[in-house]
Amino acid sequence: MRNAPTILHLDMDAFYASAEQASKPSLRGKAVVVGGLGPRGVVATASYEARALGVHSAMPMAQARRLAPNAAYLVPRFSLYRAVSEQVMTLLRELSPLVEPLSLDEAFVDLAASGTAEDAESARRTGVRLRADIRTATGLTGSVGLAASKMLAKIASERAKPDGLVLIEPGTERALLGPLPVRTLPGVGPATGDHLRRAGITTVEELAEAGEDELVRLLGKAHGQALYAMALARDERPVVAEREAKSVSVEDTYDVDIHDRPRIGLEVRRLADRCVRRLREAGLSGRTIVLKVRRYDFSTLTRSETLRGPTDDPAVVREAAERLLESVDTTGGVRLLGVGVSGLADYTQEDLFAQASSRAEPVPEEAVAAPVVVAREPVPPHWRAGQDVRHAEHGHGWVQGSGVGRVTVRFETPQSPPGRIRTFLVTDPALEPAEPLPLVATAPAAPSPAPGPPAAP
Numbered sequence: 001m002r003n004a005p006t007i008l009h010l011d012m013d014a015f016y017a018s019a020e021q022a023s024k025p026s027l028r029g030k031a032v033v034v035g036g037l038g039p040r041g042v043v044a045t046a047s048y049e050a051r052a053l054g055v056h057s058a059m060p061m062a063q064a065r066r067l068a069p070n071a072a073y074l075v076p077r078f079s080l081y082r083a084v085s086e087q088v089m090t091l092l093r094e095l096s097p098l099v100e101p102l103s104l105d106e107a108f109v110d111l112a113a114s115g116t117a118e119d120a121e122s123a124r125r126t127g128v129r130l131r132a133d134i135r136t137a138t139g140l141t142g143s144v145g146l147a148a149s150k151m152l153a154k155i156a157s158e159r160a161k162p163d164g165l166v167l168i169e170p171g172t173e174r175a176l177l178g179p180l181p182v183r184t185l186p187g188v189g190p191a192t193g194d195h196l197r198r199a200g201i202t203t204v205e206e207l208a209e210a211g212e213d214e215l216v217r218l219l220g221k222a223h224g225q226a227l228y229a230m231a232l233a234r235d236e237r238p239v240v241a242e243r244e245a246k247s248v249s250v251e252d253t254y255d256v257d258i259h260d261r262p263r264i265g266l267e268v269r270r271l272a273d274r275c276v277r278r279l280r281e282a283g284l285s286g287r288t289i290v291l292k293v294r295r296y297d298f299s300t301l302t303r304s305e306t307l308r309g310p311t312d313d314p315a316v317v318r319e320a321a322e323r324l325l326e327s328v329d330t331t332g333g334v335r336l337l338g339v340g341v342s343g344l345a346d347y348t349q350e351d352l353f354a355q356a357s358s359r360a361e362p363v364p365e366e367a368v369a370a371p372v373v374v375a376r377e378p379v380p381p382h383w384r385a386g387q388d389v390r391h392a393e394h395g396h397g398w399v400q401g402s403g404v405g406r407v408t409v410r411f412e413t414p415q416s417p418p419g420r421i422r423t424f425l426v427t428d429p430a431l432e433p434a435e436p437l438p439l440v441a442t443a444p445a446a447p448s449p450a451p452g453p454p455a456a457p
């Protein structure tokens with residue numbers, strides 16, 4: 001094991017909920033629960049204010065509502081979380097080429113691989129700076145753990161939460177691990193935990209004392225040996241840079257702009273089929289379908305839809321791509337079309353749910369609210385709590401609730417003070433779905449999407 005705490009583990013604090021609070025000024029400091037809002041929905045995450053009331057990830061939504069009846073209940077907005085995640089991962093990659101993302105909000109970084117840090121002092125400085133940079137870039141907080149192994153770095157960031165940094169000095173690992181519950185160690189889920197408890201082992205120290213032979217007898221060779229090594233704080237697992245090819249995509253540029261809507265639809269279906277062939281050739285499946293359209297004036301837009309689970313089914317990709325096309329104005333003609341599938345490999349949301357279900361009871365299917373980006377039944381309009389909207393007169397806001405033909409919208413933006421609520425008919429033509437706004441105001445470099453011809457790239 002290395003002799004300096006140069007493995008960094010970052011995990012964002014209450015990630016989805018913090019992003020929601022940053023987006024929606026009226027929710028700051030309040031209990032916020034993000035997850036599936038349908039009858040079988042489960043909690044994806046809860047703000048720290050809601051956690052104080054007992055709400056946590058993977059809990060059935062109905063139970064959360066009993067514990068925190070006054071909390072805000074919101075659907076997840078994955079496109080926002082992905083955008084923030086990309087900003088965070090970019091900052092991590094500036095520290096080292098060896099970055100191993102574990103999920104949208106979490107990654108290991110090997111600081112020694114780039115010479116960013118050689119000792120505890122420089123590692124701590126790097127961690128402090130990273131936390132400040134994340135805050136500046138995203139407006140959100142993340143906690144950092146630093147240690148000489150992955151296992152300890154992750155334990156350290158857990159202890160740093162929320163909004164902190166913990167560095168474990170090499171040599172102090174065993175003393176720190178000893179009194180912790182066995183469940184702290186990677187690979188000890190509820191079942192193994194119960195098994196060990198029945199054998200009288202509840203702490204890491206007791207695991208070490210039990211000895212390798214006893215653990216192998218209890219848990220089998222591979223698991224027993226691995227756990228014994230972890231209990232002695234021996235963890236040599238390297239940080240492995242993320243796998244290549246996070247998306248597979250195909251596109252076509254047309255000599256003559258296509259105007260004919262049915263023809264555009266046909267091209268999109270063809271591209272979807274070609275994309276799926278590529279995906280299958282690579283032995284991959286993915287969860288986010290992306291449609292790219294470059295219009296006659298070179299303005300390029302992408303639309304994406306995230307499915308409940310990864311797919312490599314041509315019919316599913318085709319349908320999703322066609323649905324996405326519905327939301328794109330192609331009058332004037334298109335010169336390029338593309339279809340891609342991303343959310344491949346170990347980066348998908350399923351990992352989080354798999355993780356959650358190994359920690360707790362199995363997570364029902366409805367873990368993620370059904371249509372994530374695109375409403376599938378356009379009539380009557382289906383407004384979901386938390387969703388972004390734009391009103392012709394009042395501007396940007398979000399759906400606070402809807403029912404009996406009415407929808408309540410709060411008009412506020414990440415940079416505004418808490419906003420006012422107004423109620424409309426669900427069919428009000430002045431109200432339309434909108435994209436999430438960036439959490440941090442960017443320099444006025446990008447042209448606003450207001451009237452006027454978009455600039456050529």
Ligand code: TTP
Pocket residue numbers: 011012013014015016017043044045046057058103105106161162352353356357
């Ligand atoms: P976590 O990092 O496990 O949790 P968190 O960021 O909400 O809170 P903290 O790290 O401060 O304890 O998960 C990151 C995001 O992944 C979380 O915000 C929502 C999502 N998620 C689920 O959708 N389902 C789950 O069961 C879990 C655990 C997380």
Ligand code: MG
Pocket residue numbers: 011012013014015105
């Ligand atoms: Mg987190």
Ligand code: MG
Pocket residue numbers: 011012103105106
């Ligand atoms: Mg995490």
